[in-house]
Amino acid sequence: xxxxxxxxxxxxxxxxxxxxxxxxxxxxxxxxxxxxxxxxxxxxxxxxxxxxxxxxxxxxxxxxxxxxxxxxxxxxxxxxxxxxxxxxxxxxxxxxxxxxxxxxxxxxxxxxxxxxxxxxxxxxxxxxxxxxxxxxxxxxxxxxxxxxxxxxxxxxxxxxxxxxxxxxxxxxxxxxxxxxxxxxxxxxxxxxxxxxxxxxxxxxxxxxxxxxxxxxxxxxxxxxxxxxxxxxxxxxxxxxxxxxxxxxxxxxxxxxxxxxxxxxxxxxxxxxxxxxxxxxxxxxxxxxxxxxxxxxxxxxxxxxxxxxxxxxxxxxxxxxxxxxxxxxxxxxxxxxxxxxxxxxxxxxxxxxxxxxxxxxxxxxxxxxxxxxxxxxxxxxxxxxxxxxxxxxxxxxxxxxxxxxxxxxxxxxxxxxxxxxxxxxxxxxxxxxxxxxxxxxxxxxxxxxxxxxxxxxxxxxxxxxxxxxxxxxxxxxxxxxxxxxxxxxxxxxxxxxxxxxxxxxxxxxxxxxxxxxxxxxxxxxxxxxxxxxxxxxxxxxxxxxxxxxxxxxxxxxxxxxxxxxxxxxxxxxxxxxxxxxxxxxxxxxxxxxxxxxxxxxxxxxxxxxxxxxxxxxxxxxxxxxxxxxxxxxxxxxxxxxxxxxxxxxxxxxxxxxxxxxxxxxxxxxxxxxxxxxx
Ligand code: ADP
Ligand code: ADP
Ligand code: MG
Numbered sequence: 001x002x003x004x005x006x007x008x009x010x011x012x013x014x015x016x017x018x019x020x021x022x023x024x025x026x027x028x029x030x031x032x033x034x035x036x037x038x039x040x041x042x043x044x045x046x047x048x049x050x051x052x053x054x055x056x057x058x059x060x061x062x063x064x065x066x067x068x069x070x071x072x073x074x075x076x077x078x079x080x081x082x083x084x085x086x087x088x089x090x091x092x093x094x095x096x097x098x099x100x101x102x103x104x105x106x107x108x109x110x111x112x113x114x115x116x117x118x119x120x121x122x123x124x125x126x127x128x129x130x131x132x133x134x135x136x137x138x139x140x141x142x143x144x145x146x147x148x149x150x151x152x153x154x155x156x157x158x159x160x161x162x163x164x165x166x167x168x169x170x171x172x173x174x175x176x177x178x179x180x181x182x183x184x185x186x187x188x189x190x191x192x193x194x195x196x197x198x199x200x201x202x203x204x205x206x207x208x209x210x211x212x213x214x215x216x217x218x219x220x221x222x223x224x225x226x227x228x229x230x231x232x233x234x235x236x237x238x239x240x241x242x243x244x245x246x247x248x249x250x251x252x253x254x255x256x257x258x259x260x261x262x263x264x265x266x267x268x269x270x271x272x273x274x275x276x277x278x279x280x281x282x283x284x285x286x287x288x289x290x291x292x293x294x295x296x297x298x299x300x301x302x303x304x305x306x307x308x309x310x311x312x313x314x315x316x317x318x319x320x321x322x323x324x325x326x327x328x329x330x331x332x333x334x335x336x337x338x339x340x341x342x343x344x345x346x347x348x349x350x351x352x353x354x355x356x357x358x359x360x361x362x363x364x365x366x367x368x369x370x371x372x373x374x375x376x377x378x379x380x381x382x383x384x385x386x387x388x389x390x391x392x393x394x395x396x397x398x399x400x401x402x403x404x405x406x407x408x409x410x411x412x413x414x415x416x417x418x419x420x421x422x423x424x425x426x427x428x429x430x431x432x433x434x435x436x437x438x439x440x441x442x443x444x445x446x447x448x449x450x451x452x453x454x455x456x457x458x459x460x461x462x463x464x465x466x467x468x469x470x471x472x473x474x475x476x477x478x479x480x481x482x483x484x485x486x487x488x489x490x491x492x493x494x495x496x497x498x499x500x501x502x503x504x505x506x507x508x509x510x511x512x513x514x515x516x517x518x519x520x521x522x523x524x525x526x527x528x529x530x531x532x533x534x535x536x537x538x539x540x541x542x543x544x545x546x547x548x549x550x551x552x553x554x555x556x557x558x559x560x561x562x563x564x565x566x567x568x569x570x571x572x573x574x575x576x577x578x579x580x581x582x583x584x585x586x587x588x589x590x591x592x593x594x595x596x597x598x599x600x601x602x603x604x605x606x607x608x609x610x611x612x613x614x615x616x617x618x619x620x621x622x623x624x625x626x627x628x629x630x631x632x633x634x635x636x637x638x639x640x641x642x643x644x645x646x647x648x649x650x651x652x653x654x655x656x657x658x659x660x661x662x663x664x665x666x667x668x669x670x671x672x673x674x675x676x677x
Pocket of ligand 3: 296
């Protein structure tokens with residue numbers, strides 16, 4: 001395809017992982033280019049590796065030793081005879097040294113010039129260039145002086161609240177809000193240390209903190225021949241921890257005058273630096289105001305680029321490839337049209353109700369909604385490791401109007417089933433149908449405004465799904481005895497539908513899932529199944545199941561739920577909520593709990609994660625409550641302690657091991673209380 005281009009590209013190495021690697025590979029394939037994947041040890045079986053024409057290992061699981069290792073990636077490209085490298089987003093995508101290393105090795109960097117990357121990589125520098133270009137920036141300080149006295153006096157001039165930002169920051173990290181002068185010194189010190197350790201650069205800038213802003217941005221595309229166009233705007237105001245969650249194009253309820261200002265400002269800045277690839281100029285604007293302020297420029301493909309592709313029909317990766325190959329942009333500004341509306345939802349492996357805490361573990365099944373774009377990095381039996389970002393997929397809805405697009409997105413968020421691991425899916429479903437978002441009035445404070453007490457799972461939905469999980473389990477559980485009290489109609493005649501003819505039977509099961517525990521009494525009667533839980537009656541109606549699905553009719557209409565079984569666990573999803581439930585008959589549970597009371601002789605991993613510290617050795621004496629192991633799941637640290645006093649008799653895992661939840665880590669010989677006293 002690019003054989004005749006000034007700089008021919010026949011094969012592309014994608015220096016990234018997950019959904020973006022797969023998305024880039026898709027365009028390579030369509031254009032007849034050879035797509036090459038790279039992987040770390042944690043990703044040897046990842047979907048992006050299986051999607052590529054060829055794949056090569058670049059190092060150990062930690063990003064620093066693989067996806068951030070410039071030498072390893074250049075060597076991989078040479079070994080695999082790639083002509084070009086696509087960096088995706090994150091990792092090395094905005095690293096000027098990497099862009100230069102590609103040039104030096106004779107590899108085409110699919111992105112802008114190293115100079116443009118360097119110029120925009122520093123927020124301080126990019127603000128100065130924006131000012132030179134006549135683009136309004138957020139009121140603030142981005143000078144050379146970095147001493148505390150200057151910064152404090154600048155903060156006072158700007159007026160509190162101010163935001164201290166790491167000049168090299170990204171991904172929503174490296175920011176600190178300071179409400180008053182008295183808090184400034186402490187916050188500055190912390191911000192500097194964080195900036196130095198996270199980004200290797202302690203430079204700080206100050207910005208006026210805008211109380212209730214919208215995040216607006218403009219997609220730019222340029223080529224090596226001096227052409228530069230905009231591909232309209234996006235609104236990415238819905239964020240958590242300063243990172244985007246929902247993104248859309250075009251921006252809703254935006255006055256035409258503001259849109260023009262955004263386009264003009266973005267183009268001015270792009271021209272000033274001779275921008276020659278796809279890139280995004282970000283702005284914030286107080287809601288209801290009409291002056292957007294320049295925030296930063298991202299010199300790469302943006303996570304949310306699909307919404308722009310949806311409304312323009314343009315493949316941005318193709319445009320990046322063409323520009324890098326020295327070709328002219330396929331369209332001129334007047335030929336670029338937008339139609340309809342698109343919204344993207346970022347699907348993350350996170351516990352929203354626990355402060356968006358990332359989760360790791362195994363995703364058993366992924367069932368994508370039909371007829372809509374789903375950019376995923378995961379498929380059935382994907383391992384979500386603690387090493388990388390929690391984003392696993394993106395769901396993108398498009399429609400002729402914003403209303404139809406929203407309806408499609410909400411339906412898609414119900415249809416998508418991610419079995420085996422909690423995600424933010426249900427939260428997203430609730431967010432998109434909240435009036436503030438639905439009416440296009442969201443600001444960056446959307447989440448705190450829409451869910452003032454924090455987002456919670458709807459208790460009735462959870463009860464219904466738990467009842468369904470218990471029903472499925474009973475249907476397939478060979479250990480369920482047929483007693484006079486309990487007659488399992490399915491066990492005798494499966495697969496079969498429980499019809500009105502089934503005679504009354506009941507059973508009580510104990511369920512434990514990600515969200516807690518429940519005691520569920522199931523009753524089979526004439527006309528269907530009902531459950532008693534938390535003092536509530538939950539009607540499931542006529543049920544039937546095959547093992548991979550379960551049909552229920554709680555509201556009269558039949559619904560089919562996706563189910564899978566992972567050992568003793570039942571993973572089941574309905575309308576965007578998924579649980580992984582461990583079940584046991586109440587009678588069995590009682591027997592087990594008697595046994596438990598006798599134990600307390602070990603420490604198990606409460607979650608899937610990395611062992612980072614082991615504080616004891618075999619033979620050590622431990623007191624009850626003493627911390628013995630530290631684990632890390634994504635960026636969170638968990639300290640595990642021994643339940644009872646005793647002597648360590650076994651250490652079954654070592655620092656650096658990644659263990660699934662439930663793994664026994666340490667065993668102790670319990671010292672009976674009477675021995676201690
Ligand atoms: P976008 O503006 O495209 O939404 P984000 O700022 O959310 O981009 O970041 C895109 C991805 O890159 C995210 O997965 C984020 O975690 C990662 N990322 C961005 N900047 C950094 C950085 N400096 N260090 C590590 N990861 C980063
Ligand atoms: P990053 O490089 O991490 O993406 P940005 O400067 O783009 O950093 O800011 C990320 C987000 O943080 C913005 O989208 C916005 O929600 C919030 N933010 C940044 N600067 C300000 C500000 N001055 N006032 C209020 N919110 C801000
Ligand atoms: Mg940003």
